[in-house]
Amino acid sequence: MQTNKPTIIAITGASASGKSLYAKTIFDELLPELGPNGIAIIKEDSYYKSQSHLAMADRVKTNYDHPSAYEHSLLAQHLSELCQGNSVDIPTYCYKTHTRLAETIHLSPTPIILLEGILLFSSSELRNKFDIKIYIDTPLDICLVRRINRDTVERSRSVESIAEQYLTTVRPMYYQHIEPNKLYADIVVTRGGKNRMAIEMLKAKIRQLMHGR
Numbered sequence: 452m453q454t455n456k457p458t459i460i461a462i463t464g465a466s467a468s469g470k471s472l473y474a475k476t477i478f479d480e481l482l483p484e485l486g487p488n489g490i491a492i493i494k495e496d497s498y499y500k501s502q503s504h505l506a507m508a509d510r511v512k513t514n515y516d517h518p519s520a521y522e523h524s525l526l527a528q529h530l531s532e533l534c535q536g537n538s539v540d541i542p543t544y545c546y547k548t549h550t551r552l553a554e555t556i557h558l559s560p561t562p563i564i565l566l567e568g569i570l571l572f573s574s575s576e577l578r579n580k581f582d583i584k585i586y587i588d589t590p591l592d593i594c595l596v597r598r599i600n601r602d603t604v605e606r607s608r609s610v611e612s613i614a615e616q617y618l619t620t621v622r623p624m625y626y627q628h629i630e631p632n633k634l635y636a637d638i639v640v641t642r643g644g645k646n647r648m649a650i651e652m653l654k655a656k657i658r659q660l661m662h663g664r
């Protein structure tokens with residue numbers, strides 16, 4: 452690994468497997484020692500394509516679990532920019548309106564970048580940019596329960612709409628585009644975002660990388 456470029460740690464797995472919680476726990480626990488210029492989180496979901504040209508009735512029909520729903524080319528471009536020492540303006544996305552928002556988030560390169568999202572391993576162009584690849588391996592029935600609990604509260608969804616979307620796209624796309632790419636992982640983490648040993652091991656690796664810079 453080069454020491455002068457950001458280390459990109461990609462965290463993938465099914466929807467509601469615990470990717471965000473795992474990344475956020477590591478971020479929160481390392482922030483006091485690394486500071487805001489030391490570590491950042493990027494979400495693949497920020498790169499969902501804008502759907503502002505579609506009516507709401509059509510936006511809900513989009514397959515958000517297929518790689519084509521994401522602007523992966525922009526994510527790849529931003530990772531390249533960050534690795535070259537340049538800042539980027541990350542898009543923001545609203546799950547309630549299913550589209551990109553007007554504002555962006557300005558991000559300068561940090562030594563450690565935690566990148567999390569469901570389809571990060573589906574593109575070889577993206578995979579080649581990752582220094583460490585982690586797969587959060589949580590049984591799908593547990594993910595579904597977590598998704599129902601989360602999306603009814605945080606994403607304005609009804610249980611019926613979650614069930615419909617799960618059966619039509621979320622579950623089939625998981626078996627086509629997420630689970631088969633587990634083989635690219637360096638590390639497979641069980642028990643979701645609260646696996647304390649998996650959290651401590653990645654924190655130790657990050658500390659080692661920071662000492663080597």
Ligand SMILES: Nc1ncnc2c1ncn2[C@@H]1O[C@H](COP(=O)(O)OP(=O)(O)O)[C@@H](O)[C@H]1O
Nearest residue numbers: 466467468469470471472597601642643644645
């Ligand atoms: N190990 C766990 N035990 C209990 N709840 C968890 C665990 N991991 C994650 N969760 C919860 O499940 C929900 C989905 O987790 P989240 O991290 O948002 O998943 P993802 O980012 O993979 O979609 C959240 O409400 C989160 O707090």
Ligand SMILES: O=c1ccn([C@@H]2O[C@H](COP(=O)(O)O)[C@@H](O)[C@H]2O)c(=O)[nH]1
Nearest residue numbers: 465466467496515516546549550569621
């Ligand atoms: O407009 C949207 C965009 C995405 N989704 C669902 O989100 C998940 C990915 O996010 P996680 O935080 O990893 O769960 C994906 O399964 C999409 O189905 C959506 O419902 N609407």
